[in-house]
Amino acid sequence: xxxxxxxxxxxxxxxxxxxxxxxxxxxxxxxxxxxxxxxxxxxxxxxxxxxxxxxxxxxxxxxxxxxxxxxxxxxxxxxxxxxxxxxxxxxxxxxxxxxxxxxxxxxxxxxxxxxxxxxxxxxxxxxxxxxxxxxxxxxxxxxxxxxxxxxxxxxxxxxxxxxxxxxxxxxxxxxxxxxxxxxxxxxxxxxxxxxxxxxxxxxxxxxxxxxxxxxxxxxxxxxxxxxxxxxxxxxx
Amino acid sequence: xxxxxxxxxxxxxxxxxxxxxxxxxxxxxxxxxxxxxxxxxxxxxxxxxxxxxxxxxxxxxxxxxxxxxxxxxxxxxxxxxxxxxxxxxxxxxxxxxxxxxxxxxxxxxxxxxxxxxxxxxxxxxxxxx
Numbered sequence: 001x002x003x004x005x006x007x008x009x010x011x012x013x014x015x016x017x018x019x020x021x022x023x024x025x026x027x028x029x030x031x032x033x034x035x036x037x038x039x040x041x042x043x044x045x046x047x048x049x050x051x052x053x054x055x056x057x058x059x060x061x062x063x064x065x066x067x068x069x070x071x072x073x074x075x076x077x078x079x080x081x082x083x084x085x086x087x088x089x090x091x092x093x094x095x096x097x098x099x100x101x102x103x104x105x106x107x108x109x110x111x112x113x114x115x116x117x118x119x120x121x122x123x124x125x126x127x128x129x130x131x132x133x134x135x136x137x138x139x140x141x142x143x144x145x146x147x148x149x150x151x152x153x154x155x156x157x158x159x160x161x162x163x164x165x166x167x168x169x170x171x172x173x174x175x176x177x178x179x180x181x182x183x184x185x186x187x188x189x190x191x192x193x194x195x196x197x198x199x200x201x202x203x204x205x206x207x208x209x210x211x212x213x214x215x216x217x218x219x220x221x222x223x224x225x226x227x228x229x230x231x232x233x234x235x236x
Numbered sequence: 237x238x239x240x241x242x243x244x245x246x247x248x249x250x251x252x253x254x255x256x257x258x259x260x261x262x263x264x265x266x267x268x269x270x271x272x273x274x275x276x277x278x279x280x281x282x283x284x285x286x287x288x289x290x291x292x293x294x295x296x297x298x299x300x301x302x303x304x305x306x307x308x309x310x311x312x313x314x315x316x317x318x319x320x321x322x323x324x325x326x327x328x329x330x331x332x333x334x335x336x337x338x339x340x341x342x343x344x345x346x347x348x349x350x351x352x353x354x355x356x357x358x359x360x361x362x363x364x365x
Contacts, residue, residue, distance in 0.1 A: 020307075024300045043299040047306040054310065061311050068304040074294060075301040077244040079265035080251070081291030083272035090277065099345035107338035115330035122322035128315075132326045136334060139302050144263030154308020155316070161306065163327050171335065180339035182346065182353035189339035193331050196298065208355075216338070222270060229261035 240290025
């Protein structure tokens with residue numbers, strides 16, 4: 001029964017890992033080809049390829065998840081490594097520490113509360129509200145927070161990535177409309193509400209904006225992690 | 237590379253231990269990130285150290301590591317469709333309000349503290365090119 005054997009092989013961790021890595025490589029190729037367009041995030045072709053593959057091959061998501069544990073494992077150490085860009089940019093802070101910290105905390109509270117309340121006003125259930133609450137944090141943190149809160153981690157990942165892409169495309173124009181002209185504040189605002197994907201756009205606009213967006217991403221991840229459990233007591 | 241990865245895992249474990257001891261819902265890796273940041277600052281850690289080399293290599297492919305989580309979307313496509321309006325409104329509304337609050341707070345406080353910056357070309361109040 002060669003057909004059955006081939007199908008078993010196609011559903012093996014080996015092939016599922018190959019499809020995931022292949023999709024990611026295709027995404028990186030697309031990103032290079034488009035000169036780093038904000039829509040061309042390597043994660044999207046990778047999720048699409050793996051999502052289509054497990055649907056066609058009729059693989060349970062739980063089985064796919066354990067087959068690719070080898071990849072997902074590195075999310076933790078990579079999150080720890082976010083301290084590195086923070087450390088590199090810490091010297092740019094002189095004379096801006098107070099506005100920065102206050103703005104980050106205010107932004108974290110606003111992001112969490114408005115996301116939950118808007119969803120609630122439009123009839124979302126509690127699980128969905130929880131899943132939306134951490135969407136401004138960098139994706140690995142949004143996933144982890146949603147998990148400990150009792151939301152839906154895969155959706156949290158998609159929400160965080162989506163808002164990152166929206167921000168990467170529109171943020172500079174929106175900041176102009178909002179009359180925010182200080183490059184440090186511009187970078188800060190984008191990093192605080194749309195993490196690394198937003199930050200990568202600001203880095204292409206201007207080095208200072210990019211550095212502050214990266215810094216804001218790290219600090220906001222921290223602020224949102226600390227504030228989500230506290231605000232959850234009030235909101236849910 | 238392995239030395240750097242060992243350090244990163246050690247900080248993650250330390251973060252997980254603290255989270256469990258204090259019984260808080262902050263993710264362990266986030267506490268690990270905070271501890272590593274303090275460590276790098278205190279040691280004045282250079283760009284050529286093993287932690288920076290291993291960590292930068294991981295960060296270059298950060299997106300790859302959340303693909304397995306993201307693929308879970310296939311299970312929730314129906315839910316996304318059923319709740320498209322609250323999801324879209326919550327994501328966009330909260331993003332816009334957050335952007336304005338962070339930007340205006342930072343600029344406002346700078347003005348209060350007497351150190352305003354205007355970095356964009358053209359007179360204030362006009363659209364930047």
